[in-house]
Amino acid sequence: MMFSRAEERKSDLRNTTVMEVIVAVIVVLLFVIYFKDSKFKEQTAFYAAEVSRLEVLLKEESNRVKELRRENSDLKEKIEGLAAQVARLKKLIGSKGGTTTSDLLKEIDRLENKLKFAEAEINKLKSEIKRLQDPVDGKGGKDKPRCRISFGEVQYLADIYWRNGQYRFITDGSDSVVKAKEDEIPGVKELADAGWLSPSTFRKWATVVDNWGDNQTPQCIFYVRIHLADKMSAKDVTLIERYFYKLVV
Numbered sequence: 001m002m003f004s005r006a007e008e009r010k011s012d013l014r015n016t017t018v019m020e021v022i023v024a025v026i027v028v029l030l031f032v033i034y035f036k037d038s039k040f041k042e043q044t045a046f047y048a049a050e051v052s053r054l055e056v057l058l059k060e061e062s063n064r065v066k067e068l069r070r071e072n073s074d075l076k077e078k079i080e081g082l083a084a085q086v087a088r089l090k091k092l093i094g095s096k097g098g099t100t101t102s103d104l105l106k107e108i109d110r111l112e113n114k115l116k117f118a119e120a121e122i123n124k125l126k127s128e129i130k131r132l133q134d135p136v137d138g139k140g141g142k143d144k145p146r147c148r149i150s151f152g153e154v155q156y157l158a159d160i161y162w163r164n165g166q167y168r169f170i171t172d173g174s175d176s177v178v179k180a181k182e183d184e185i186p187g188v189k190e191l192a193d194a195g196w197l198s199p200s201t202f203r204k205w206a207t208v209v210d211n212w213g214d215n216q217t218p219q220c221i222f223y224v225r226i227h228l229a230d231k232m233s234a235k236d237v238t239l240i241e242r243y244f245y246k247l248v249v
Contacts, residue, residue, distance in 0.1 A: 064235075067235070075118050079119060086111050089111070144219055145221075146221070147185075149181065150184060156225055156247070158172050158192070158222075159225045160227065162227070162229045165199070165236075166198060167199070167239075167240075168195070168197070169191035169194075171191075171192045185212055185222075191205045203242075206243035206244070207243065223244065225247050226240055
């Protein structure tokens with residue numbers, strides 16, 4: 001009888017232990033399922049937000065491409081007009097003499113310089129359109145190294161501020177570094193000395209700086225710090241990005 005009761009207690013103990021193990025396993029499984037479900041929901045929310053962000057970005061880039069194409073078309077018309085003026089003035093040289101010829105030659109030089117600038121601007125617009133249309137390559141488009149001058153690699157060329165549609169270009173560095181930049185890099189001194197620049201003036205001298213980088217071996221580009229301001233639009237920032245790589249401050 002005592003043996004039977006002992007065996008019964010052992011059996012009850014085994015059954016209790018087995019039940020405890022089963023309950024523990026069920027609890028662990030429920031925890032794992034809950035954790036995976038929560039993680040899945042978090043990931044779903046993250047990817048949904050990322051898709052929304054990319055859709056907005058795609059729309060902005062698409063609008064920017066359209067705007068650049070319009071600018072490209074306008075510049076082509078300007079080039080055609082300037083080329084026609086140059087041709088007309090050259091034709092007039094054959095029938096004019098003396099000081100008139102000298103004046104006409106000066107006018108031709110002026111128009112030809114404007115023509116070259118317009119052509120360079122069109123090339124920049126074409127590059128910008130291609131950059132916006134090309135798929136992202138994982139480098140963010142940064143395929144050029146920082147430019148170097150006499151003291152070495154230029155970490156940052158300048159700080160750029162924006163106010164009421166105008167740009168302020170302040171060359172970065174100590175007095176000796178600023179002097180080296182302004183002496184060695186065409187267009188930097190003009191940008192820095194002009195105070196608040198209109199978009200067209202900024203574009204003119206920024207093109208000169210960028211062309212200098214394109215003519216180096218290997219081709220290089222300058223980085224700038226952009227100080228964002230209230231009411232500064234994506235278009236205002238994009239104008240800077242045409243010529244420089246940016247760090248937004």
